Amino acid sequence: MKVKFFATYREITKCKEAYIPTQPDVWSLLHYLSGVYGPEMKAKLFTADGNDIGQDAILLINGRNIAHLGGKNAPILDTDTISLFPMVAGG
Amino acid sequence: MSKQLVVKPEKCVSCRTCELVCSFEHTQQFNPKLSSVTVINYEEALVSVPVMCMQCEEACCLKVCPVGAITRDEQGAVVMHPDKCIVCKMCMSACPLGNISFSPITRKMFKCDLCGGDPNCVKFCPSGAIQYVDPTENPDRKKAVAASFKEVFGEEV
Amino acid sequence: MTSWIGTILRVDLAAGTIKKEPLNMKDAHDYVGARGLGTKYFCDEVDPKVEPLSPENKLIFMTGPLTGTAASSAGRYEVVAKAPLTGTIGAANSGGHFGPELKFAGYDGIIFENASETPVYLYINDDKVEIRDASELWGKTVYETTDLLNESCGESFKVACIGPTGENGCLFSGVMNDKHRAAGRGGMGAVMGSKKLKAVAVRGTGSVSVARPNKFKEAFVDARAKLKADPIGGAGMAAFGTEVLVNIINESGALPFRNWRDGAYFDEADKTGGEALADQYLVKNKGCFGCSICCGRVTRVPDGPFKSVGEGPEYEAGWSYGADCGISDLAAICKANFLCNEYGMDPITLGATIACAMELYEAGALPQEDVGFPLRFGDPHAIVDLTLAVGKNEGFGKTLALGSYRMAEKYGRPELSMSVKKQEMPAYDGRAIQGMALEYATSNRGGCHVRGYLTSPEILGVPLKTDPMVTEGKPALLKTFQDLTALIDSLGICLFTTFGLGLPEIAAQYREAIGSDESDEEILLKGERCWNLEKHFNIAAGVEKDTLPPRLLREKLPSGPAAGKVAELYDMLGEYYSVRGWDQDGVPTDDKNAELGIKYESKILCDI
Numbered sequence: 001m002k003v004k005f006f007a008t009y010r011e012i013t014k015c016k017e018a019y020i021p022t023q024p025d026v027w028s029l030l031h032y033l034s035g036v037y038g039p040e041m042k043a044k045l046f047t048a049d050g051n052d053i054g055q056d057a058i059l060l061i062n063g064r065n066i067a068h069l070g071g072k073n074a075p076i077l078d079t080d081t082i083s084l085f086p087m088v089a090g091g
Numbered sequence: 092m093s094k095q096l097v098v099k100p101e102k103c104v105s106c107r108t109c110e111l112v113c114s115f116e117h118t119q120q121f122n123p124k125l126s127s128v129t130v131i132n133y134e135e136a137l138v139s140v141p142v143m144c145m146q147c148e149e150a151c152c153l154k155v156c157p158v159g160a161i162t163r164d165e166q167g168a169v170v171m172h173p174d175k176c177i178v179c180k181m182c183m184s185a186c187p188l189g190n191i192s193f194s195p196i197t198r199k200m201f202k203c204d205l206c207g208g209d210p211n212c213v214k215f216c217p218s219g220a221i222q223y224v225d226p227t228e229n230p231d232r233k234k235a236v237a238a239s240f241k242e243v244f245g246e247e248v
Numbered sequence: 249m250t251s252w253i254g255t256i257l258r259v260d261l262a263a264g265t266i267k268k269e270p271l272n273m274k275d276a277h278d279y280v281g282a283r284g285l286g287t288k289y290f291c292d293e294v295d296p297k298v299e300p301l302s303p304e305n306k307l308i309f310m311t312g313p314l315t316g317t318a319a320s321s322a323g324r325y326e327v328v329a330k331a332p333l334t335g336t337i338g339a340a341n342s343g344g345h346f347g348p349e350l351k352f353a354g355y356d357g358i359i360f361e362n363a364s365e366t367p368v369y370l371y372i373n374d375d376k377v378e379i380r381d382a383s384e385l386w387g388k389t390v391y392e393t394t395d396l397l398n399e400s401c402g403e404s405f406k407v408a409c410i411g412p413t414g415e416n417g418c419l420f421s422g423v424m425n426d427k428h429r430a431a432g433r434g435g436m437g438a439v440m441g442s443k444k445l446k447a448v449a450v451r452g453t454g455s456v457s458v459a460r461p462n463k464f465k466e467a468f469v470d471a472r473a474k475l476k477a478d479p480i481g482g483a484g485m486a487a488f489g490t491e492v493l494v495n496i497i498n499e500s501g502a503l504p505f506r507n508w509r510d511g512a513y514f515d516e517a518d519k520t521g522g523e524a525l526a527d528q529y530l531v532k533n534k535g536c537f538g539c540s541i542c543c544g545r546v547t548r549v550p551d552g553p554f555k556s557v558g559e560g561p562e563y564e565a566g567w568s569y570g571a572d573c574g575i576s577d578l579a580a581i582c583k584a585n586f587l588c589n590e591y592g593m594d595p596i597t598l599g600a601t602i603a604c605a606m607e608l609y610e611a612g613a614l615p616q617e618d619v620g621f622p623l624r625f626g627d628p629h630a631i632v633d634l635t636l637a638v639g640k641n642e643g644f645g646k647t648l649a650l651g652s653y654r655m656a657e658k659y660g661r662p663e664l665s666m667s668v669k670k671q672e673m674p675a676y677d678g679r680a681i682q683g684m685a686l687e688y689a690t691s692n693r694g695g696c697h698v699r700g701y702l703t704s705p706e707i708l709g710v711p712l713k714t715d716p717m718v719t720e721g722k723p724a725l726l727k728t729f730q731d732l733t734a735l736i737d738s739l740g741i742c743l744f745t746t747f748g749l750g751l752p753e754i755a756a757q758y759r760e761a762i763g764s765d766e767s768d769e770e771i772l773l774k775g776e777r778c779w780n781l782e783k784h785f786n787i788a789a790g791v792e793k794d795t796l797p798p799r800l801l802r803e804k805l806p807s808g809p810a811a812g813k814v815a816e817l818y819d820m821l822g823e824y825y826s827v828r829g830w831d832q833d834g835v836p837t838d839d840k841n842a843e844l845g846i847k848y849e850s851k852i853l854c855d856i
Binding site: 004006007008010016055056058060062063064065067068083085086087088089090091 | 500703704707717743
Binding site for chain 3: 101125215
């Protein structure tokens with residue numbers, strides 16, 4: 001599966017995208033990414049108590065926000081592209 | 092060692108919040124002309140600099156005042172006493188940096204007094220362009236230089 | 249005491265007279281200030297059928313009660329007139345430092361009436377106000393005009409002015425202040441140019457006070473702390489600016505591509521986004537007056553054919569010159585944006601108009617001899633050269649200066665103008681973000697994204713997460729956003745404070761500044777009142793009905809998360825009118841008018 005990184009996440013991963021072994025769902029994906037990219041990544045992806053997705057992580061699966069696909073339990077397929085953004089805005 | 096205002100122009104975003112909070116703290120009005128800090132813009136160089144009294148060790152304003160209306164407080168700040176000030180404006184001429192002003196509202200001279208030790212400009216600057224630090228230590232810059240050495244030499248292992 | 253000064257200037261440019269008038273405090277109370285108050289003055293005094301470029305149109309500059317204070321991001325002011333591009337009530341909002349300086353000089357606003365015979369500018373130096381000859385300035389760019397006025401009047405003067413495009417009646421020319429900030433949309437610059445008013449130069453040494461200083465300080469300290477703690481209002485916007493949106497909107501399949509003809513995804517979008525801008529061309533960020541968010545971009549393209557320096561681009565301009573024209577060359581996008589600032593025109597409309605011309609050309613409707621060269625999507629030189637042509641009023645630039653609707657109409661294909669009420673919709677595809685479709689259709693000044701920015705909940709998940717694919721709940725949500733935005737625009741603070749603050753923090757600063765004890769809801773009602781007054785004006789002016797271009801209603805998106813979707817406007821529009829308390833034709837009912845205290849009878853505005 002493909003994960004694309006944007007804005008401040010690129011500073012942590014030092015790359016724009018990565019192909020990683022397919023994870024069954026979003027929650028597993030977040031743990032996998034924390035394992036690969038370290039504590040700085042973990043701090044953004046998880047809340048302080050580790051029980052929920054961090055405020056500074058917006059996740060899209062094929063362009064759809066996971067909030068509408070099952071949140072942290074949203075399933076992931078081989079062919080999916082995940083996009084990871086910090087809280088961003090404009091207007 | 093008393094703290095000093097230190098300016099980092101590369102961080103200044105020219106928002107002038109410092110001017111607003113300085114005037115408000117001292118006069119309860121928003122008026123950049125009543126502020127003891129002023130942001131100067133250099134457009135072509137793409138740089139802006141907040142400028143305020145540097146609390147000189149040998150303060151010309153303090154020395155020249157004929158009525159002793161300028162003294163040094165516990166924070167090391169050079170402060171104005173409006174009740175003694177006769178508004179002769181000699182301090183304004185004496186200051187080599189232009190950091191003493193006349194207020195048309197109070198009709199007295201005014202200057203930066205470090206807000207009694209808790210400078211408002213520092214508190215409200217959104218980018219850290221004005222800091223209140225011990226001037227004998229320059230930890231940020233020394234550390235940054237040391238980190239570059241570490242990166243260069245650390246690779247040759 | 250209050251944060252109002254209590255005085256406005258009324259300038260008759262034909263008679264050459266200047267009057268200092270007490271501010272209408274009842275209207276200031278009911279309509280808050282800036283956008284709301286400027287609109288109220290306008291509706292009281294001007295016939296809605298007025299020709300926008302005739303002397304009878306008025307041009308109003310109005311600050312808000314928070315402008316010039318240390319409230320969160322409180323540097324804004326509004327320019328109000330009947331908009332030449334759309335024929336609607338037009339109100340354009342701008343930041344920078346001009347608005348506060350007007351208050352320091354002793355004025356809450358300026359009303360310009362009639363037209364001068366020769367070019368003039370308004371000189372304001374505290375209580376000294378003069379109409380001065382501007383013949384030396386006429387024809388000069390925004391940068392030149394500002395520099396010349398700073399030389400002749402003084403360095404500390406703040407300048408709002410038009411470029412040559414305003415003089416030439418370009419329908420989307422704006423009023424620029426502090427060189428790089430814009431009251432950009434709808435053609436306010438053309439109104440100013442039609443009055444032969446080149447600039448306003450102001451210097452003020454006075455103060456802005458507040459009613460309850462200690463409580464006001466608590467309110468702004470609280471607001472600023474909350475903004476600082478917010479990831480967007482704190483560090484995010486300062487780091488990447490608004491262009492950071494390019495990638496998330498693109499990944500969401502909502503970045504309109506090639507005049508919305510080729511779907512809503514651009515595979516080279518990343519080359520044009522905030523990350524690329526920060527990497528390659530950003531010098532530093534910049535803040536407007538009293539702002540802690542500081543999202544401004546100081547940008548330099550160091551070399552190459554598009555070598556230039558300036559400010560921006562912002563997201564919508566980056567899109568209109570980027571994905572909308574099929575362009576991935578960020579240097580060209582920057583240069584085109586700087587030219588818009590320099591010549592004083594709206595880059596959103598111009599970029600989208602060029603995109604429309606590109607489609608007209610590729611469809612065979614626009615002959616090459618009219619343009620002067622083959623005009624294709626993806627050509628970076630085209631966007632820069634054509635922008636300059638509009639700036640100089642040369643060649644095909646004269647046609648582009650009409651905006652996309654009138655241009656497309658001229659070539660027999662008006663449906664290819666991606667506009668509503670003749671103003672081009674910015675950078676969010678309404679087929680992929682249903683709430684934005686409703687906002688474009690219903691916004692009082694035509695195709696506008698910012699006044700009902702549902703992208704925030706629908707894509708960014710702020711302040712709540714809603715699904716962009718559905719229509720349920722969007723009408724009520726849009727009304728709240730539109731009313732709150734109208735309130736914020738009327739206060740004189742920046743809309744971006746909503747990334748971090750809610751109504752309570754915003755209302756608190758207002759209350760303590762003017763000495764009010766109104767509730768949050770009573771204060772929000774004033775935003776609704778502004779919205780409804782604008783609607784009354786538009787109805788009386790004969791503005792066309794709320795709808796969208798056929799492409800959005802009928803052409804399904806080809807791919808992406810919203811593949812197969814169209815804008816389901818009519819699933820939302822009826823409910824929106826109900827929620828607003830209007831009838832099914834979109835006309836405010838008597839009950840709603842009574843609730844808001846509005847009775848509008850075409851230039852005669854009576855309060856019940």
